[in-house]
Amino acid sequence: MDMRVKPLLLFIVIFAAQKLLRLGLLLMAVAVFTFVLLSFSPIDPVKAYIGADMMQISPEQQVLIAERWGLDQPIGERFLDWLGQLVQGNLGTSLVFNQPVSEVIASRFQASLQMLAIAWLFSGLLGLALGITAGALQGRWPDRLIRFYAYTLASAPTFWVALLLLIIFAVSFKIAPVCCAAPPGVLSQNVTFWQRLHHLLLPAAALSIIGIANITLHTRQKLIDVLHSDYVLFARAQGESLWNIVRYHGFRNILLPAITLQFASLSELFGGSVLVEQVFAYPGLGEATVQAALRSDIPLLVGIVFFSALFVYTGNTLADLAYPVIDPRIRLGDSLT
């Protein structure tokens, strides 16, 4: 027993160290990229900070602000200063929300998280189910219907799909709220769970409807490949039913690419949430991204860029971790024993 556990632990440590190193490199690259981009940008940070009060602040005071921020220093020194603060976890203060950036991101992400989670789970399950149906019935009308749906959604603008749902369910049928995360005029601590869910459902539905297309088409193709394999031909020759073939031969084989794809789709999901939250005026992280860009809130925008990189990276790492659970051929530690 001891012989088996030790290499496994070692493997986990190496795996974690590797992943952390890669994450560090990635965040470093994002930091350099963002810094270069913003320092060559025509936007003057002092002007962006002062905003509408420009008339009341004399040029001397503006110079003082620039000095206080170290804007008069050479570019390399500025970068190191900034990086030092970042490493200490200081992302700065958001100008729009007048709060530390990390707090804004944390509270906004909490609001978005439930929506993202529902959309992610739903699009994964539904996409898998549709993909299996289409793949198993290749060429028949359910397959054609599903493929048409998937291809159409793949080229539909995200925000337009959200608009359609809003028109149908919120305006015409009036069964969903038109906007926001809670009914108007209710204090945030008084909002019930059902009210919150009620407001969440339509944005989440919009996000999952769009997320379905990719996973459906890939699952379908993969299942068709499996169904044309020799072992399925053999199973069929033995009189196995279609359902059993899909269940025992197809399912595990299509699960792995589907899960990879679903975790990799976190990037798309995050982008989609920006648009969907904009349509439904849902106060989540995506809406904060738009606010930050429209109102020149550079600290918040940079914070969100870092956070989204972390989010996408987490998704990819989870996909890596999911492999050995599903596929016995790549169990953790097997390569070392």
Added chain:
Amino acid sequence: MTLIAPTRPDSPPLKQQNNRRQQTLTAIAIGGIFLLAIIVSPWILGDSGLGTMLPERNQPPSWGHPFGTDWLGRDMLRRSLHGLSLSLRVGLLAASVSALIGTGLGLVAGTVGGWVDAVIIWVIDVFFSLPHLVLLILIAFAVGGGTKGVIIAVALTHWTSLARVIRAEALQVSSADYVQLSRRLGKPSLWIARHHMVPHIVPQLLVGLILLFPHAILHEAALSFIGIGLSPHLPAIGIILAESMRHLSTGYWWLGVMPGLLLLLSVKAFDWLGENVRSLLDPKTSQG
């Protein structure tokens, strides 16, 4: 069993071959004409129907106004065509620049190799590690927004997948036996590039470019929709849709539905065009 997939005829009769090719060509022609018609429509239609006509405001779709009219009585079909034409032109320009970047970097990575290749691959990985929309917003914001911001942002973020494809193609061709043989026979690099590389890469580039358009156009529309893209004075399709948001709760559904439908149609037309050009150029499908 009912499960047997429809078998693809390996050698269809000769007459059918011609038909398939003709079908593909017809599809390309229809898709091309449709998109071209949208792009040039503002010059053909002129500014008629865009003026304020208060007596005719907020009319639902009818024969006179297939897309209805807006809150100022402007014809929505004409507005949508104007906006879509603008969006398509911006998208085409940005996608073309992006394709140039992608081809250049892909070719360099695939032929030079070594650390240059490693750096380009790493840059592509970094680009893929951020959500595309966040990257677009960041770049569009950093260069100052507006039309220029959208074009730069879309151009700078869509080259990655094409660069990967071109790099793989270049790697594959330059390690192929006949290229190695050419080298040994003393053919100059330019001759090899002209006669061995270009015939492989141009079809990939063309298909990649056409399939880039829908992404570029959708992202342009998305940026304009959230208000970071084109200015409100230039009614791109994203802005028309964003404006419609204010009037949806009063029940004027056509303001949002119809322009979006037109956008969806043109994106699908680009996809269709790309797939058909691909099957025409790909030796595996062009004869069958």
